[in-house]
Amino acid sequence: MSGSLWMPPGARPDTLPAIPHRRDRPSWARPDPIDELAARLDDFIAAAVHPDEIAALLESDGLSDDQIRERYGVKNSFALAEELYERVERRYPEPDGPVDGPWRTGLLGCLLRGVVFALPGFGYVLGAPLLAGPHDDFSLPAGTVPLLAGALVGWTWNQGLAHRAYSWLGLGDRGAARRALLLGAPVGALLAALVALAVAGAAHPAAVAFAAGQSVYLGAATALLVMGRERALLAALLPMTVGAVVSLVHSVPDAARLTLLLGSLTVVVVLGQREVAPRKGRGELRDKPRGTRSRSTTTGPHLSASLPYALFGLATGVLVLHTALGDILTGEQRSAPAAVALTLSMGPAEWLLYRFRSGSLAGLRSSSTPRAFRRTTVLTVVECLSAYLVTLLALSLATSALWPHSSGFDGIRLAGLLLLGVVLWTALLLQSFGAVGSAGVICCAAALAQTVAVLTHTGNPHWVALIVHGTAAVAQAALVCALSGRVTAHR
Known part of the structure; x- marks a missing residue:
């Protein structure tokens, strides 16, 4: 009959044809190496949200694409990761340790x-009368140019130095971190002092001396902060x-002012020197866990790896200084509350950055699809960034209300400050993703644009800051959203 289904003799109408099963591999055949690898990495693969997470593990194990092609017969680590992802059933066990992890x-x-x-910053308040004098050729208060030049060089150098020391600490070699700080901090202080002297011009010698002291403090404070001695530094500055x-x-x-400045500087330098001085006897050996010496000496951090961090320090330093210079160049004296609020906010910013990383780790463990993971991380970014902006706003209003002779913030200045906060926090987040180069390029471009506008007297500095900070904030926020959904960015 036309349209009827032919059946073999004896078959019943309600019986479907049998589906042929895949032949089992003969016992004498060589085991499939991909199956063996899947069995060995079963727990990790089963909990993976995306094949890229498996590819990251394969690359961290040192498997090259040539080795993968030879051993497993696939093109590269990503192809092998996709194959492993397909062969292992998804399982998302609850973590044994705390959700926040490291x-x-x-x-x-x-x-x-x-x-x-x-x-x-209170050091500048205490030392201001020592720098009294006529305005310089840039219409800035006496001594401002050498102070700014020394500060920028110090921030740039010490940001790169801190990255190098932290890299050694990450390798477990505390002794190498101490040696990097012991050598690098004095070199940076000398370099910053020489730059301040070179641009001093007709500035009073007291301004050059103050800039040199500032350079020495930055080097010693960097050593204490890297080595985790915040409380000692706080006691020295009180x-x-x-x-x-x-x-x-x-x-x-003036004599009391000078005594307080030199006294705090001396204590900070002594504490920093004691912290990074070589340990005698067995103390240096206790700084290095077993098996670390040979690994860190052969795979220590390269100097070039710290360069992006140094440039990032320069760019962010310029952006922060423009927040203060905008008021001075327009004849206003309201920059101190903004600068203090922005600096104080770096503590909550750091904590919220940790909260985001722990939240993304929890999202990685709880999400079952890449889309769900991306949605979780983007929401976490929005929550943490909103919390930081609320904190910065509260600090800005509080410092403006408490600061003597402050006339408060207008809408443009406050918006520019909040946008600068977005730039700084998203830049720190990009650093944690390993995208310090991208953050450095955006921040350097913003700093250069704002500097050119000031030097050429283009527009009102507050409006220029609003436009520059807004553009950089949008660019970095888009980059953060793009990277935060990638599993490999959260390694």
Whole structure:
């Protein structure tokens, strides 16, 4: 009959043809190497959200594409990862350890670092009368140019130095980190002091001396911060801070100002030198776990790896300085609250960065699809960035209300400050993703554009800052959203 299904004799109408089964591999055949690898990595593959996560593991094990083609007969690590991902059933077991994993950190420690970042600003308040004099050729207060030049060189150098020391610490070689700081901090201080002297021009010698002291402090403070001695640095800065606060409401003799500045600087330098000085006897050996010496000496961090971090330090330093210079160049004196608020916010910014990384790790463990993971990480970025902006806004309003003779923020300046906060926090997040080059390029372009606008007297500095910060913030936010959904960015 036309359209009827032919069946073999004896078959019933309600019986479907049997589906042929795949032949089992003969016992004498060589085992499939991909099946063996899947069995060995079963737990990891079963919990993977995306094949790229498996590819990252394969690459971290040192498998090259040539080895993969020879052993497993596939093109590269990504093809092998996709094959493994298909062969192992998805399982998402609950983690044995805490969800935050290695990104758990205390809020108090981060807040302490924010305070330590802000306290050196009181040194400029205490030393301002020592730098009194006529404005220079750039219409800036006396001594501003050597101070700014020394600060920028110091920030650039010490950002790169800190990265190198942290790299040694990551390799477990605390002794090498100490040696890097012991050599690098004095070199950076000398370089910054020489640059300040070179651009001093007709500035008073006191300004050059202040810039040299600033350079020495930056080097010693970097050593203490890298080695985790925030509390010691805070204790060293407290007398100078108290003197600066008193000077805001009462007259303080110049001799007392100088004594407080030199006293705090001396204590910081002594503490920093003691922290990085070579350990005698067996102390140096205790800095290095067993088996670390040979590994770190052969695969130590390259100097070139610290260059992007140094450029990032220069760019962010220029952007922050423009926040203060915008007020000075327009004849206003309201920059101190903004600078203090931005510096204090770096503590909460660091804590929220840790919270994002721990949140993304939790999302990686709980998400079952790449789309779900991307959605989770983007929401976490929005939450953490919003929390940081609320914190920065609160600090800005509080410092403006408490600062003497402050007239508060207008809408343009406040918007520019918040956008700069977006730039700084997303740049730190990109650094944690390993995209420091991208963050450095965007921040350097923003810093260059704002500097050119100031030097050429193009537009109002506050409007220029709003446009530049907004453009950089949008570019970095888009890059963060693109990278945050990639599993391999969260390794």
